[in-house]
Amino acid sequence: MDLYLIIIGTLLAAICIWKVIGMVNRYKGLIKLYNQKNIQPAGKFHPFWGHLHLGADFDEFTNICFKLIEQTKTRMVSIWMMFFFPLILVCHPETAKIVLKSSEPKSKRMGGAYFPLLDWLGDGLLISDGKKWERNRRLLTPAFHFDVLKPYVQIYNSVFSIFLDKLEKATSGGKSVEIYESVGLATLDTMLRCSVSYDAKVQEQGSNHPYVDAVRRLSYISQERLLRPWLTPDFLFYLSPIGREFSKHAKYVHDFDEKVIRERRKSLADNPSVLEKRHLDFLDILLTARDEQGTGLTDREVRDEVDTFLFEGHDTTASSIGWAIYALAKYPEEQQKVYEEVKRVLGGRENVEWSDIQEFTRLSLFIKETMRMYSPVPAIARVTTREMELEGVVIPVNTEVTIMIQVLHHNEEIWNKPEEFRTDRFAEESKRDPYSYVPFSAGPRNCIGQHFALNEQKVALARLVQRFRILPDPNNVAVPTNAVVTRSKNGIYIKLEKR
Numbered sequence: 001m002d003l004y005l006i007i008i009g010t011l012l013a014a015i016c017i018w019k020v021i022g023m024v025n026r027y028k029g030l031i032k033l034y035n036q037k038n039i040q041p042a043g044k045f046h047p048f049w050g051h052l053h054l055g056a057d058f059d060e061f062t063n064i065c066f067k068l069i070e071q072t073k074t075r076m077v078s079i080w081m082m083f084f085f086p087l088i089l090v091c092h093p094e095t096a097k098i099v100l101k102s103s104e105p106k107s108k109r110m111g112g113a114y115f116p117l118l119d120w121l122g123d124g125l126l127i128s129d130g131k132k133w134e135r136n137r138r139l140l141t142p143a144f145h146f147d148v149l150k151p152y153v154q155i156y157n158s159v160f161s162i163f164l165d166k167l168e169k170a171t172s173g174g175k176s177v178e179i180y181e182s183v184g185l186a187t188l189d190t191m192l193r194c195s196v197s198y199d200a201k202v203q204e205q206g207s208n209h210p211y212v213d214a215v216r217r218l219s220y221i222s223q224e225r226l227l228r229p230w231l232t233p234d235f236l237f238y239l240s241p242i243g244r245e246f247s248k249h250a251k252y253v254h255d256f257d258e259k260v261i262r263e264r265r266k267s268l269a270d271n272p273s274v275l276e277k278r279h280l281d282f283l284d285i286l287l288t289a290r291d292e293q294g295t296g297l298t299d300r301e302v303r304d305e306v307d308t309f310l311f312e313g314h315d316t317t318a319s320s321i322g323w324a325i326y327a328l329a330k331y332p333e334e335q336q337k338v339y340e341e342v343k344r345v346l347g348g349r350e351n352v353e354w355s356d357i358q359e360f361t362r363l364s365l366f367i368k369e370t371m372r373m374y375s376p377v378p379a380i381a382r383v384t385t386r387e388m389e390l391e392g393v394v395i396p397v398n399t400e401v402t403i404m405i406q407v408l409h410h411n412e413e414i415w416n417k418p419e420e421f422r423t424d425r426f427a428e429e430s431k432r433d434p435y436s437y438v439p440f441s442a443g444p445r446n447c448i449g450q451h452f453a454l455n456e457q458k459v460a461l462a463r464l465v466q467r468f469r470i471l472p473d474p475n476n477v478a479v480p481t482n483a484v485v486t487r488s489k490n491g492i493y494i495k496l497e498k499r
């Protein structure tokens with residue numbers, strides 16, 4: 001008996017030692033691989049922290065990339081999150097193109113960029129991969145057809161009428177006001193009305209409404225979790241106060257969605273002709289979509305997509321509109337050009353019509369430059385499922401590769417004076433690689449909602465400049481910070497003067 005125990009014990013110990021040696025060799029190999037000419041390490045490697053001791057947040061690693069690009073012209077940077085989790089940061093369009101054109105999946109394993117969203121968004125379009133993603137992307141594409149988007153313009157108008165009235169009150173007497181929070185409520189209002197035709201009086205009630213509060217807190221906590229690696233394992237997260245809060249809100253949102261889906265399914269079954277009488281919302285399209293076999297989406301799939309639209313469609317657009325308003329205030333000559341165009345296109349009308357949207361060419365340039373300067377989604381990530389050659393380096397399987405969108409948009413090798421806000425750069429002839437400018441990503445996993453988002457932004461900004469002259473607040477200069485979306489560390493303050 002003792003002999004058996006000794007043999008088993010020795011075998012187990014040998015396996016452990018063999019595994020540890022294997023791991024050490026693998027890490028040694030990876031450290032060597034990620035420490036060569038074409039792939040600059042973020043800095044000095046610490047045996048425990050890796051490179052984490054070099055920066056407290058994503059902003060600092062973005063700055064490290066800028067410095068390394070300037071000093072070494074590198075196109076890739078390697079970062080070790082402690083001693084066991086290497087990341088490759090891609091900083092050049094030609095390298096980004098290879099990753100974005102591939103069908104490599106999103107990194108949703110533990111610690112991966114999309115992991116914190118899983119228990120809320122499930123396997124919705126943003127996170128799913130492979131055959132499921134292909135089928136659902138095909139089924140959902142008609143939801144973004146121009147005929148479906150057209151009636152939403154009136155929803156944007158009505159949402160931003162409320163927004164402007166609130167703003168007019170808040171800024172009366174020349175007061176400075178923080179707008180990022182209110183823009184976020186307006187874009188969530190839009191998404192709820194367009195996805196499930198739910199008017200939750202979001203802007204009137206704000207976070208007092210439980211659904212609004214839940215969606216906002218879920219977005220916030222998912223982003224916070226990424227920055228707190230000790231909350232990565234589910235069991236630790238769900239024991240923590242923010243984990244318990246996440247779970248409570250996710251349950252509320254899921255129960256709410258399921259009720260809305262059940263009721264809509266029943267109402268469509270009872271009265272299918274209703275679809276011919278009113279405009280379609282996303283939920284109608286999700287419930288009536290059928291694949292080649294005639295199979296539709298299950299209730300759970302519909303729920304995942306609704307939650308994905310609400311998350312992906314409101315925070316991103318809020319960031320984009322928020323920074324655009326800031327840029328209008330900061331660059332008065334650009335504001336004037338936009339205003340003159342809006343005045344010409346709308347004449348005396350307040351509401352923006354579908355046909356006006358194509359006429360806003362100057363406003364389009366302005367929005368483009370804003371999304372370059374303050375990229376709403378600063379980075380996205382993939383994980384390799386096969387070896388991938390980038391800049392002559394063979395990146396092994398199972399490596400997280402992050403496309404640094406904000407860095408691409410400010411890379412001096414690509415952009416002339418990138419820190420200058422100049423809308424005309426998009427009107428000039430240029431041989432720039434299309435992958436230099438990817439606010440909506442590019443390739444097969446590009447943003448399905450980009451036309452929706454651009455239309456909403458145009459309505460919001462046109463209505464704003466038509467009614468007000470937007471002025472900066474010199475005592476509150478906004479400081480961008482890269483989270484899942486680009487926010488401002490200290491809010492976005494502006495003043496308004498009625499025209």
Ligand code: HEM
Nearest residue numbers: 125126312313316317320376377380440441445447449453
């Ligand atoms: C200014 C606003 C927006 C920006 C900057 C933006 C940006 C992006 C980016 C960068 C991606 C790629 C994400 C990744 O690879 O992980 C993406 C994907 C996606 N976006 Fe947007 N987005 C915006 C608005 C919207 C809106 C309004 C909706 C929905 C109505 C939406 C729905 C989606 C979905 C479903 C995906 C996943 C697509 C797929 O993988 O097939 N987005 N978006």
